[in-house]
Amino acid sequence: MAQDVPPETDAWLKAAELGPYAPASEDWDAIVAKAKEEGRVVVYSASGRIAMLVDAFAATYPGIEVEVFDLGSVKTVEKTIREQQAGIYNADIVTTGNSGAVIHEMLNKGLIFNYVPEAYKDRIPVENREPLLIRINEAIVIYYNTEAYPDAQPVTNIWELTEPEFKGRVGVIDPMSSGSSFMGLATIVQNADEMAAAYKRHTGNDIELGDGVPDAGYEFVARLLQNDLVIFKSGSKLVEASGTPGQENPLIAFAYMTYISKNESDGFVNAYLADLDPAAKWVYPTYTAIANRAPHPNAAKVLTAYLLGSLELNESSVLEKPFTEGASMELLQGLAPYYDPGSVSPRDDVPLPPGGEAWSEMKGWTVSADFMQSEGPKLRDFWLLHASQ
Amino acid sequence: MEQIGLSGIRKAYGREVAVHDLDLTIRPGEFLTILGPSGCGKTTTLRAIAGLEELDDGEIHLGERLVFSRRRGVVVPPEKRGVGLIFQSYALWPHMTVQRNITLALEEKGLGKPEIEARAAQALETVQMTALRGRYPSELSGGQQQRVAVARMIALRPKILLMDEPLSNLDAKLRLDMRSELLQLHRDLGSTTVYVTHDQAEALTLSDRIVVMDRGRVLQEASPYEIYHHPRNLVVAEFIGEPRINLVPGTLVREGDALHLVGDGVRLPADRARQVRGERLTAAVRPENIRLSTTPVEGWQEAHLDDVQPTGATTILQVSAGGTRLRLVRPGFLRITAGIALWINFDPDTIEFFDPDTQDNVSAP
Amino acid sequence: MTSQAMGQRLRYHGFRLRNRPDLIIGFVCLVALAFLVLAPLAEIILDALTLQPYDLAYIPDGVVGSFSLFHLERVFASPLSPALFFRPLLNSLAIGFWVTLIGVSIGTLLAWLLVRTDIRCKGLLGALVVIPYMMPSWVMALAWISLFKNDRIGGSQGFVAGFFGVNPPDWVSYGFFPIVVTLALHYFAYAYLLMSGALATVDSELEEAGATCGMGRWKRLWRITLPLLMPALGSAIVLTFIRILGTFGTPALLGLPVRFFTFATQIYASINARNNGDAFVLALVLIVIAISFIWINSRIIGIRKSFVTLTGKGFRRREVRLGLWRLPLTVAVGLFIASTVLVPLAILLWESLTLMAGDYRLDNLTTYFWIGQGNVRLAYGESGVLLNDGILRALWNSLKLGILAALCNGVLGLLVGYAVVRGRGSRLSKALEGIAFAPYIFPSIALGAIYIGMFSSPIGPLPALYGTFAILVLITVVKNLPFTSRTGIAAMLQIDKSMEEAARVLGIGWFRRMARIIVPLSMSGLVSGMLLTFITAMRELSLIVLLLSPANMVLTGVIFYYQEQAMPQHSSAVTLLLVLIIILVNVLVRLISRSAGVGGLKNG
DSSP states (O other), rough: OOOOOHHHHHHHHHHTOGGOOOSSSOOOHHHHHHHHOOEEEEEEEESSSGGHHHHHHHHTTTTOEEEEOOOHHHHHHHHHHHHHHHHHHHEEEEEEHHIIIIIIIIIIITTTTTOOGGGGGSSOGGTTTTSSSSEEEEEEEEEEEEETTSOSSSBBGGGGGSGGGTTOOEEEEEETOOOOHHHHHHHHHHHHHHHHHHHHHSSSOOOOOOOTOOOOOHHHHHHHTTTTTTTSSSSSHHHHHOOOOOOOOOEEEEEEEEGGGHHHHHOOOOOEOSBBBOOOOOEEEEEEEHHHHHHHHHHHHHHHHHHOOTTTTOEEEEOSSSSHHHHHHHHHHGGGGGOOOTTESSSSSSSOTTOOHHHHSSEEOOHHHHHHHHHHHHHHHHHHHHOOO | OOEEEEEEEEEEEEEEEEEEEEEEEEEEOOOEEESSSTSSSHHHHHHHHHHOOOOOOOEEEEEEEEEEEETTTTOOOOGOOOOEEEEETTTTOTTTHHHHHHHHHHHHTTTOHHHHHHHHHHHHHHTOOOOTTTTGGSSSOHHHHHHHHHHHHHHHOOOOOOOOSTTTOHHHHHHHHHHHHHHHHHHHOOOOEEEEEHHHHHHHHSSSEEEEEEEEEEEEEOOEEEEEOSSSBBHHHHEEEEEEOOOEEEEEEEEEEEEEEEEESEEOTTBOOOOOOOOOOEEOGGGGGEEEEEEEOOOOEEEEEEEEEEOOSEEEEEETTTTTEEEEEEOOOOOOOOOEEEEEEEOOOGGGEOOTTTTTBBBBB | OOHHHHHHHHHHHHHHHHHHHHHHHHHHHHHHIIIIHHHHHHHHHHHHBBGGGGGGGTTTOOTTSBBOHHHHHHHHHSSSSSIIIIIIHHHHHHHHHHHHHHHHHHHHHHHHHHHOOSOOOOHHHHHHHHHHHSSSSSSHHHHHHHOOOTTTSSSSSOOOHHHHSSSOOOHHHHHHHHHHHHHHHHHHHHHHHHHHHHHHTHHHHHHHHHHHHOOOOHIIIIIIIHHHHHHHHHHHHHHHHHHHHHHHHHHHHHHHGGGOOOOOHHHHHHHHTOOHHHHHHHHHHHHHHHHHHHHHHHHOTTTTSSOOOBBBOOOOOOOOOOOGGHHHHHHHHHHHHHHHHEEEHHHHHHHHHHSSSSOOOOGOOSHHHOOOOOOTTTTOOOOOOGGOHHHHHHHHHHHHHHHHHHHHHHHHHHHHHHHHHTTSSSSHHHHHHHHGGGGGOOOOOHHHHHHHHHTSBTTTTTTOOOOOOHHHHHHHHHHHHHHHHHHHOOOOTOOHHHHHHHHHTTTTOOHOOOOOOIIHHHHHHHHHHHHHHHHHHHHOOTTTTGOGGGGGOOHHHHHHHHHHTOHHHHHHHHHHHHHHHHHHHHHHHHHHHHHHHTTTOOOO
C-alpha cells in the first residue's frame, strides 16, 4: 500500500505496527499485553449481534471492555467518514458490508487499514483477506415453499421467474433500503454475460434488450419488475410470505440465506433453490478493519482475532447448539453469533453451520467492490426508473 | 404633585404621523383631559408619557426627572417612571383574584406584607369591593372591574395618574356614576392626572383644562369654559357641545354702521367679526344661545319648527329658517307641537365667527 | 457627527434596547438559531450544488467539491425525474392534502367537542384521544396490514381475509387509500393537540354574541369560533401537511408492495445509498415548499391582525350545550377513539405474546418475552423486556431525553413567541419566526449527519458536544422548536399586550412579568407544545441514531435493533412499553395541570 498518508497517520501506523510497519512476525503475547493496558475497544458495526460478544470477550480477555455502536451499514460508513473528516478518531474497529464504499471510500482513502492476525493468514484464502479482511460471508438466495412444490424446485433457470406464470408471485427485499439485497441484485447484473448465456440455454434464443437497457443483467431486473415484482421492506415478512404453510399460491422470495433458520423457529416450510441456472446464491461480504488513528489499536487486533474464531477451531471440531455457550463458544468465539446456515466464515478450516451445508454446493457469484462503486449508482437509477411505473 | 412637561413630541408610523411636534405642560395637581376623535393622537401621547410608546423625537419630563430625550439619549423604561395608568380595558389579570391584582404591583415597591395588605384593604374599601376581593375578573361586571382598576391606583398612590378612556366600555348610567369616582380618585391621590377621552361631556365635567387634538396636532389648550365659549377653530367648535353647535355660512354685508352676516334665509349680527379677508364667513351659535318666541316679536326672524325632541330635562328643537337648519335647546320638557312658526333672535355676544378657509376663529375677544 | 453626538446616539439605542426585552431576546435567539439551523441549511445547499463522491460513478473525472448543476439536472430534468421526483412529489402532495383535510377536520371537531361543549366523559376521552399520536406512526399501518392483508404479500392470512373469506382488493390493502386512512388516524390526534390549546382560550362571549343573532350552535362553530381560531388552525394545517411530506414509515410499509413511492421514501433511499446530492436537492424542495406554506399562511392570517381574545376585560368560558346530541356524540367519539387506540395496541400486545410469529392460535401464547429469561434458544437469549437491564436503561435515557427536551423547548418556545409577537411586523420578528420553523422540514437523518460535523470540535466556550447526552437534547430541541414556537406564538397572540403593559407601568420587571403573568396566561398553549415535544422525542430515532452511543441508548434504538434482528415479540413488547410510558406521562401532566388550574382562567 504505497499511499501518501498524513504524518499523524504515519506516526500512528508506526506505533501500532500496522500497514507498511507490520512486523514480519507478530509477538502475540505482547499485543495482548498492550491490549489489556489499552483496556477498551470501540466497534462501529453494521450488525448489532456483535454486542452479544461483549461479555464473552471480557471473560476471555479480562480487562478489555468492548463498546459496540450498532449503526446499520449506511450509517457505519457515514459516521466513520464524517468523524474522521472532523478530526474525531473514536473508532477502533469498523465492520460492515457495503463493498463499494468500504473499499473505495474508506480503504483506498486511508480511513481504515487492513489487518489480518498472522496466525490466521494461512487459514484464510487470499480472496477473503485482500484487499480487506472479510469477517463473514453471507448470501442472497431464492426461497420456495416446499408444501406448494413438494416434489421438485418450481424453476431450474432463473429466467423462468420473469414469465407470466410467476407474475406478482416473486418477492424481493427493497434494495433501496437493504444494502445486502442491493448487493445481491448488483451481483446478478455484474455477471451479465452469464445471464445472457443462461437465457439462451433456457429459451434457445438470444436475448432482446428493451429500450435503454444496457445488458442482459439489467434486462433481468427490468423484466422482474415488469412482472409485478412485490417489494418488501422487511426480510422476515418476505420469508414469512414464502414459507407460511397452508397457502394456495405462496411467493418466491429473494432473501437472506440465514433466514432458513426460521423454518425451525417460526414453523416455515422454505427451501432454497439450490440448483439454479446460472447461479443460486449471490454472496456479499462483511469486512472488518482497523480505523485510522484508532485509539486502541492493539485491543482492536485482539478483537479481530477473536472475531475470526479460536485457533483451536478446525474442520473436525464438534459444535453443538447453542453455539453461544459452553465449549462451542470457546471454539467459535466471535463467530458464534453468526454461526447460522447461510453465514460463512472466511476461513477454509471451519465446518459449515448445520443446515447450511448446501453453501458449498450452490453455485454462486460474489459481489465486486469495483462494480458496486462504478455501476451501483446506475443500477439504482435503473431500479428507480423501472420500479416506479 | 408633579408637573408633566412634553416638548417637541413626535411619533410616526411609517409615513403616517401620529403626533406632530407636540408641546404641552401639565401643571402639578391639574386634571387635564386630552380630547379628540379616534386617531387624533391622544392615546399615543398618553402612552408616551407612560413610556409605552417609542417616540421619534422630543423630551418628556416628569416633575424634575427627564424620562425621555431623543437628543440626549435618555429613555427611562415604564417600570421606572412611577406613573399609574388605567387602561381602557382595565387590564386586570384574569388568572388572579381581585385582591391579587391589587397586591401584585405593591410587592414591587418593596413594602412590607402588613403595609401591602393594609393598603389593599383600604383601596378595596374605598371602591366598595371588599366583599368581592376573592373573585376573579371573569366573575365581575364591567363596572366592578373598573372599580378594581381604580382600586389598584388607590393602593399604588402614584403621583401621576393616566387614564385611557376608562369609561368607554360602560353603559351610560354607570358612566355618569363612575365619572365622579374618578374625579374623587384624582383628588384623594392629589395626583397630576391626564385623562384621554373622545367624550366631550366627560372632558367638560372633569377637567381643569382641556387639550383638543386632531390628526396629531393640538388645536386648543384652555379651560372648559374657554373651549366651550371661545373655540379656536371650527373643528373644536363642532366637537364640543351637545347638542352640536350651529354653523351658518354666509356673506358679510355692511348696513350702515353695523355688520351683518347674511346666510340662507337668516341674518346674524356680525359686529364681532374682524380680520375679515373677503366677504365669506361662517358663524357659529350654540343651541342654547338662540332666543325663541312662539309669538311674533319686532326685529326677530321668522322660522319654522320642524321637530321637537324632549330629552327629559331639556328639549331640542329643530328649526329651519329659509334654507338654514338650526338646533335650539331649551330647559324643561316642553309641550310644543312641530309645524308651527317661531320667531328667533341672536345675541351678538354669543356668536363666534370663523374663516371658512383657514377655519380659525376670527371673532373679537 | 461629533463623538458626543455619536455617544448620545449609542446611549439612546442602548436605552431603547433595555426597554425592549423582546428585541434582546429576539436577537439572541436569532443568532443562536442561525447557527443551529442556517449552518446545516447552508451545508445542504452547498452539497446540493457541488459534486459528491457518489457522483464519480457518473462523472469519473469529476472533482469532488467543485460547483456543479449535476444534481439539479438529475432531479428536475433527466429521464429519471418522473420516477425520482415528479411522481413521488405528486403522491406526497396528494397524501398530504387528504390527510391534512381529514385529520385536521376530525382533530378540530374533537377538540371543540371536548373543550367547549358539555360532552360526557371529557377526562377519559381527552386522555385517550391523543394516544394514536403517541405510537410510532407505522403501528397503525401494521394494524391495517394485519387486518386487510391480501394474498399479494402472502404469509399468514389477514383478519378480513380469514374471517370473511374474501381477499380485499389491492387498492384497499396497499397504496394511496390505506396510507391516507392510517395517517389520518394518526395525525388527527396531532391536530387535536394543536387546536385544543387554542380553543381553551376563546372567549365565550364572542360566541354568545353569535347566539343572540340567532345562530345555532353549529353555525356559531362555523362562523365565529373557527375564524377566531385562524392562527391556530393555520398553524395546524401547515404543520400537519409538512410533517406528512416527510413521513417515511407508513408510506414505505403500505406503498412498497404496490410500488407507490413518496417524496420521503425517495429521500431516504438516496441517503441510504449515500447519494447526498439527490437527497439534498429533494430536501431543499421540501424546504422551499414548507417556506412557501408558511409565507402563504402568514399572509392570509396576517400576524399583525388582532386575534386578541384574552384582554382581561372579562373572560367567560361557558360550555356549549349539546342537548339531544350529547349522548350520541359521546358514544360516537368513544367508539372512534376506542378503535384507533385499542386495535393497534391489541395487535402489539398479541404480537408480543406469540411464541411463533404469525401463529395466532391461543396455545401459542407466552409471557416469556415480557418476564422470561435464560432461554438461549429463544430470541438469541435476550431476556424478557421487564427484566432486561439494557431495556430499562434505555427507558431511563428516553425519559431523560424527552423531559429535558420538552422543558427546554417550553422555555425556548415561550421566548420566541414573546419576541415574535411583541415585535410584530418588524424584520427581526419575521426572521425569527421563519428560522424557528425551519428545522421542521429538515429530514431528520440529514440534520443528524450534519450535526456530527458541527459539534465535533469545541465552539468558543462550548466543549465538543459530540458523543454526549447534551447533543441529543440539543438536536431534539432544535427539531421540535417549530411546534413550541408556533404554539408559543399562538399563545402570545391571544394575550392582549395591555396585560404586560399594565404590569410594566406598575413597575414589575421583566422576569416577574414573565413568571407571574405571561407564563400563567400562556400555560395551556405551552403545555400542549411541551407535551408534543415529549411525545415526539420519545418516538424519535432517525434524528439521533447517528449521534447515539451505547451509553446513551434510547428505547427507539432498542426497537430498531429488535426489528433488524427480526425479533418481533421483543420489538412489539418494547413498542408497547414505550406507548404505555408516553400515555402515563401524558395522563400525569394532564392531572397536574388540571389541579393547578392551568390556563389560569376560571369559569364563569
